[in-house]
Amino acid sequence: MQSLPTSLSAWVIVLPVILPLVAAALLLIAGRRTSFAAFLSMATAFVVGVAELTLLLDVMADGPLSMTMGRWLPPFGISFTADTLGAGFALVAAFVTLVVLAYVQSDPPETPIRPAFYALVLLLLAGVNGAFLTGDLFNLYVWFEVMLISSFGLLVVSGATPALDGAVKYGLINFVGTSLFLLALGLVYGALGTLNMADIVGAAAKASPAVMASIAALLLLAFGVKAAAFPVNAWLPASYHTPPAAISALFGGLLTKVGVYALLRALLMLLPASRDWLHPAIALVSCATLILAPVGALAETNLRRAIGYLLIGGIGAAIAGVALPNLSGASGAAAYVVNSMLTISALYLTAGLIERATGQVDIRRMGGLYVRNTPLAVLFLLLVVTVAGVPPFLGFWPKLLLVQAAVERFATGGPSDGWAIALAACLLINALLTLIAGARLWAQIFWREALDGDAAASSPPERNGRPAFNLAATAILAAVIAVAGLWPAPLLDFARAAGAGLLDPGRYVAAVGLAGGR
Amino acid sequence: MDAMFAILAGVFIAVAIYLLLARSLLRVLLGLAILGNGINLLILVAGRLTRAAPPILRAGVAAPDGPIANPLPQALILTAIVIGFALFTFLLTLTYRSYQALGTGDADAMRQAEPTPSPNPPLGY
Numbered sequence: 001m002q003s004l005p006t007s008l009s010a011w012v013i014v015l016p017v018i019l020p021l022v023a024a025a026l027l028l029i030a031g032r033r034t035s036f037a038a039f040l041s042m043a044t045a046f047v048v049g050v051a052e053l054t055l056l057l058d059v060m061a062d063g064p065l066s067m068t069m070g071r072w073l074p075p076f077g078i079s080f081t082a083d084t085l086g087a088g089f090a091l092v093a094a095f096v097t098l099v100v101l102a103y104v105q106s107d108p109p110e111t112p113i114r115p116a117f118y119a120l121v122l123l124l125l126a127g128v129n130g131a132f133l134t135g136d137l138f139n140l141y142v143w144f145e146v147m148l149i150s151s152f153g154l155l156v157v158s159g160a161t162p163a164l165d166g167a168v169k170y171g172l173i174n175f176v177g178t179s180l181f182l183l184a185l186g187l188v189y190g191a192l193g194t195l196n197m198a199d200i201v202g203a204a205a206k207a208s209p210a211v212m213a214s215i216a217a218l219l220l221l222a223f224g225v226k227a228a229a230f231p232v233n234a235w236l237p238a239s240y241h242t243p244p245a246a247i248s249a250l251f252g253g254l255l256t257k258v259g260v261y262a263l264l265r266a267l268l269m270l271l272p273a274s275r276d277w278l279h280p281a282i283a284l285v286s287c288a289t290l291i292l293a294p295v296g297a298l299a300e301t302n303l304r305r306a307i308g309y310l311l312i313g314g315i316g317a318a319i320a321g322v323a324l325p326n327l328s329g330a331s332g333a334a335a336y337v338v339n340s341m342l343t344i345s346a347l348y349l350t351a352g353l354i355e356r357a358t359g360q361v362d363i364r365r366m367g368g369l370y371v372r373n374t375p376l377a378v379l380f381l382l383l384v385v386t387v388a389g390v391p392p393f394l395g396f397w398p399k400l401l402l403v404q405a406a407v408e409r410f411a412t413g414g415p416s417d418g419w420a421i422a423l424a425a426c427l428l429i430n431a432l433l434t435l436i437a438g439a440r441l442w443a444q445i446f447w448r449e450a451l452d453g454d455a456a457a458s459s460p461p462e463r464n465g466r467p468a469f470n471l472a473a474t475a476i477l478a479a480v481i482a483v484a485g486l487w488p489a490p491l492l493d494f495a496r497a498a499g500a501g502l503l504d505p506g507r508y509v510a511a512v513g514l515a516g517g518r
Numbered sequence: 519m520d521a522m523f524a525i526l527a528g529v530f531i532a533v534a535i536y537l538l539l540a541r542s543l544l545r546v547l548l549g550l551a552i553l554g555n556g557i558n559l560l561i562l563v564a565g566r567l568t569r570a571a572p573p574i575l576r577a578g579v580a581a582p583d584g585p586i587a588n589p590l591p592q593a594l595i596l597t598a599i600v601i602g603f604a605l606f607t608f609l610l611t612l613t614y615r616s617y618q619a620l621g622t623g624d625a626d627a628m629r630q631a632e633p634t635p636s637p638n639p640p641l642g643y
Contacts, residue, residue, distance in 0.1 A: 145605065168609075168625075170624070183557045187564065189564045299636075301638075301640070341530065
C-alpha cells in the first residue's frame with residue numbers, strides 16, 4: 001500500500017500533543033522537585049503555544065493541514081487535521097494553560113500544589129490539543145478520556161472533602177457523557193462504516209436521514225453534557241468551585257469549550273442535514289441555557305459557584321451559533337468560545353485572588369475590598385463587563401455576530417423564523433442578566449462598606465506567597481482580553497475563517513486527501 | 519444474528535440506564551460497568567458479525583481470496599475497554615474514598631460541595 005508522503009512541516013500538527021505527553025511522562029519519572037516541574041511545564045506550554053501559532057498562521061494562509069498516522073491511507077489511518085477552528089482554539093488553550101501555570105507559581109506554599117499537579121496539567125493540555133486537532137471521531141473520544149482522567153486527578157489533588165464530593169458528581173456524569181459519545185460513535189460506524197471526519201462529511205449526506213438524525217441527537221446529548229448546556233448542567237456548579245482557584249480556571253477555560261467545539265464540529269460540519277432536523281431542540285437548549293444560567297448566578301452566594309453559572313450562560317451563547325447555521329452564526333460561536341476561554345479563566349483566577357484577600361468564599365461575608373485592593377476591583381469589573389458583552393469589550397463582538405446571524409436568518413425566511421427571533425432576544429436578555437449578576441457580585445465584594453467586626457478588613461490574611469505575582473499573571477490575561485476587545489480585527493478574521501471552514505468543509509476534505517468533497 | 523445482538527446490546531443499555539438513575543452510588547457504578555459492556559457489544563455488531571475467515575493474510579499474498587472478518591471493531595473495543603476500565607477503577611476508588619470521608623453512599627445526602635438548604639442571596643448592600 002502506497003502512502004501519502006508526509007511533509008516535514010506537517011509534523012507541527014502532532015507537536016502540541018506529543019510535547020506535553022512526553023513532558024508529563026518525564027515529570028512523573030523525574031519531577032520530584034517542584035521548581036524543575038514548574039519550569040519544564042511552563043517551557044512545554046510555551047513551545048506548544050509557539051507551534052500552534054505557526055500552525056494557525058499556516059492554516060489561515062494555505063487552508064487545512066492533515067497528517068495520517070502509520071502509512072495508512074485515509075480514511076483507514078487515524079488522521080490529525082488542523083483547520084482554522086481547531087488550531088485557533090488550541091492556541092488559546094495553550095495560552096490559558098501558560099497563564100495558569102504562572103499564576104500557581106506565587107501561590108502560598110501551603111496550597112496543595114504538588115509535582116503531580118504539573119504532570120496532570122500537561123496531560124490535560126495534551127488531551128485538549130488532541131481533541132482540537134484530531135480528524136478522527138474515535139480519536140476524539142480517546143482525547144476526551146485523556147482530558148477526563150487528568151481532570152479527575154486535578155480535582156482531587158487538594159484532598160479536601162468538598163473536592164471529593166464534587167469529584168464524584170463530576171466524574172460520574174462526565175463518564176456517562178463520554179460513554180454516550182462512544183455509543184453514538186459505534187452507531188456512526190455501523191451506519192457509515194467510517195470514523196474519519198472528512199469521510200463522514202461525504203458519507204453522511206448519502207445515509208438515511210432518520211438514522212443520522214438519531215445519531216446527531218445522541219451526539220447533542222453527549223456533547224451537551226460535556227459543555228454543561230441547560231438540562232444537563234448541574235454537575236458544573238456542583239464541582240468547579242471545589243478545587244484550588246487555578247484548577248477551576250483551567251477547567252472553566254478548557255474543558256467545557258472542548259464540548260462546544262465537538263458540538264460545532266459534529267453538528268455544523270459533519271451532520272448539517274441532521275442539525276436541521278434537531279433545530280428546534282438546539283434552539284430551545286440554547287435559549288434555556290442563556291436565560292437560566294445568569295438567573296442561577298443571581299441567586300448564588302458562593303463566588304466561584306456564581307462564576308460557574310456565568311460560564312454556563314456563555315455556553316448557551318456558543319450553542320446559539322449551532323442553532324443559527326449561517327456564516328455569522330458559526331463565526332460568532334467560534335469567536336465566543338475564544339472570548340469565553342480567556343474571560344472565564346481570568347474570572348476564576350481573580351476569584352482566587354479575592355478569596356485570598358478576604359479569606360472568604362461567600363460574598364455575603366466580603367465587602368469593602370475596593371479600599372484595600374483597588375487593582376483587583378478594576379480587574380474584576382473589566383471581566384464582568386467583558387463576560388456580559390458590553391461594547392467595546394471582547395465579549396461584545398461575538399454576541400454582535402450572533403445577533404446579526406439571527407437577524408440574517410429571520411430576513412432569509414424559512415420555517416425557523418420564530419426561533420431566530422427568540423435566540424436574538426435571549427442573547428440580549430442574557431447580556432442584561434449577566435451584567436446585573438456580575439455587577440451585583442462586584443458591589444457585594446468591593447463596593448459596599450466593609451462588614452462590622454470583620455477581622456479580615458483590619459489584618460489581611462495574606463501571610464505568605466507573593467500575591468503581586470498572581471495579580472500580574474491575571475493582569476496579563478486581562479490585558480490580552482482588553483486589547484483584543486479594543487482591536488477585534490484579528491479575532492474576527494479568525495472567526496470568519498473558522499466559520500467558513502465549518503460550513504463548507506470542501507477544503508478540509510481535500511486536505512485529508514479524500515476526493516469527492518462536497 | 520446481527521439483530522439479536524443489537525437487541526441484546528439494547529437490553530444492556532436499558533439495564534444500565536435503570537441503574538444509573540439510582541441514588542445509591544454503588545448502583546450507579548454497576549450501571550456504568552454495564553453501560554460500557556453494552557456499548558462495546560454495540561460496536562462489535564456495528565462492524566457486522568460474520569463467520570468468515572480471520573483477517574490475516576498468508577505471506578506473499580496481497581489481497582484476501584474470500585470474505586474476511588472486520589478487524590476494526592475489535593481494535594476500537596480494545597481501546598474502549600482499556601479506557602473504560604481505567605476510569606471505572608478510578609471512580610470506584612474515588613467513591614470509596616468519598617464514602618469514607620462523607621459517611622454516605624447516597625448521592626442526595628452528599629452535601630459538602632452544595633450545602634442545603636442553600637442560603638438566600640443578599641437582598642441589599
